[in-house]
Amino acid sequence: MTTAFRRTRAIIDTQALRHNCQQLHAFAPQSQILATVKADAYGHGAYTVADTLYGCAEQLGVAFIDEALDLRQQGIQQPIVLLDGCFSETELQLCCEHHFIPVVHSPQQVSALLAANLPQPLPVWLKLDSGMHRLGLDAAAFSAALNDLKAHRNVKEIVAMTHFAAADDTASNYTQTQLEAFDAVMAKHAEIPCSVANSAGLAYWPKARRAWLRSGLLLYGVSPNPHLAAPFALVPAMSLTAPVIAIRDIPAGACVGYGARWQAQRPSRIATLAIGYGDGYPRHARDGTPVFLNGQVVPLAGRVSMDMITLDITDLDAVEIGDEAELWGKALSVHKVAEACDTIAYELLTRLSQRVPREVI
């Protein structure tokens, strides 16, 4: 799709990405970093992020093999972990060919790996289900698999991993319980490098900073918990901007947008911006959802349309057609928008559509 004329765009700040990655290395100097670039790097552009973090993040992580093959086709060379693993022998062969590292999380994947006829041994990440009950082997199957894989011709290095269900909740003891379950299983395998933490795990749980940190949100410059600062300074890597394309004055009592949801309580000035749910701006945004325009936060007024949103700019002076608003980014945290839409930052970032050009700076 061509977007030569479109001014609505997501500005992707490569310096911010590198800054966040370097900060993370300084914060946890004993660990290596796997940068999760699944879902087009949470909307930032997988190629851009992978290319930018070359030399800083030691490995990349994607959900499934097509995402990894795309990166290879674009010339990305870092090792790539397939977080959902492989689902056929062909995929395992492609791992050998392209230097992908499959997660092995189910009895079926263990058997398939042991039975495969591979040209060379593969590094793998073996996953324990320590309490999330989504992916991973139970303790007994994990220990058995570890013993089988350690000596097997198809297997090179092994990293032991697990995933936390509630690491962003520092008041919950769930993470501590998961860590204890993981460490109990690993007690007999001290030589094996481990990876337990996502962004929230590494930020808030010091004991989770093991050999490999798996981080997405934090590298994109967003704190893993909307109400808790990250333990080091982050710079948001995405700024979503859209221009004002119309301005009008309406009398008290007049309504704005579909369903006439918003009604002016006083004579009001309304600005229309060129972004809507067709771009990934959430349709569920409530009246009052913050938007940053000309140095101030102004409220959304009226339902989000496919291509447009409307703002109450009555209290702003000097707004002109062409002025650019920030929907989220450095001036306005994506968390604030997510909160006003009953969702989370991850969803807003990953749902940004291909209709929004990414401008890499």
Ligand SMILES: *Cc1c(COP(=O)(O)O)cnc(C)c1O
């Ligand atoms: C996506 C993903 C991560 C990264 O999560 P963030 O919260 O963005 O840091 C870590 N581990 C696994 C298994 C993942 O799928």
